[in-house]
Amino acid sequence: MNLKELKVLKILNLENKLSQRKIAEKAEVSLGTVNNIINFLIENDYLMANKIAYRNTEYILTSKGSEKINETITKTAVILAAGMGTRLINITKDEVPKGCLKIEGKTLVERSIEKLLKNGIEKVIIVTGHLNQFYDELTFKYRNIYTIKNNNYANTGSMASLAAAKDFIEEDFILLESDLIYEERALQEIQNTDLKDCVLLSEATYSGDEVFVEIRNDNIYKMSKDKHGLNSIYGELVGINKISKKLFDRMMLEYSKNTNSQYHYEYAIEDSAKEYLVGFKKIEDLIWAEIDDDNHLKRVLNKIVPKLEEKNEI
DSSP states (O other), rough: OOOHHHHHHHHHHHHHHHHHHHHHHHHHHHHHHHHHHHHHHHTSSEEEEEEEETTTEEEEEEEHEEEEHHHHSSEEEEEEEEOOOOGEEEEEESOOGGGEEEEEEEEEHHHHHHHHHTOOOEEEEEEOOOOHHHHTTHHHTTTEEEEOOOOOGHHHHHHHHHHHHHOOOSOOEEEETTEEEEEEHHHHHHHOOOOOEEEESOOOOOOSOOOOEETTTTEEEEEEEEGGGSOOOOOEEEEEEEHHHHHHHHHHHHHHOOOOOOOHHHHHHHHHTSSSHHHHHHHTOOOOEEEOOOOHHIIIIIIIHHHHHHHHHH
């Protein structure tokens, strides 16, 4: 199976009632190519086609097709959760780490864990720091959840936290931040991309504290909270990334050369991208937010939660 055939199979794994024209748009190939690919997938027992109405077809992955998808998805996730969250201390009644902030009765980190496990992840590593005991408790509640503490969390950036997990990272992984709330589509899209490395981007959120991303030559070029430091803005960093072991090794090399204690994983990706192709995927109309302060929390409660409720994801 070539990459185009795999891409179509992944698209149909997410949405199985698409027209061939829509599949062609998503796969960025011609309509004739899609027709040939679907015929190939059916003839080789990866897919079944079921006519459900005039000109409407439902595509169903066979066990062979599902196995093929399973072979290509990432199985490990790393959640960065060491931050002190000082801007949230006065918001909640109880002092909890940011990832343990409850939205509609469930913590942010548990929402991520459940979405990850639902989308092929088999091992979740949480890098802790501030109030680590809240995360340690999750290892008793969920299977295959592991915690490791960045003991110097108060004085270091997020790359130091990621580096603390290096001995536990043996393969490609999904890297995400603990203070996010997002729709499941974010994980589905990043799991089903054919890119080995993928930084997930969204359109403008105007939420405050955004990380803006500049793209050059189909590669990550620069990431900054200062939009004036970029020549152009392609999208915003969501905080969910697909990292190959090869890219991770490069990030660790950049980290070892850097003397800035507040060196973040975004900087390591940007520095690695100077000599290494780092892919990206921008999702239009993605429902997501980070929660760093009171304004973020209000936005989540007033705008993000209602949208997620409409999708039955709350």
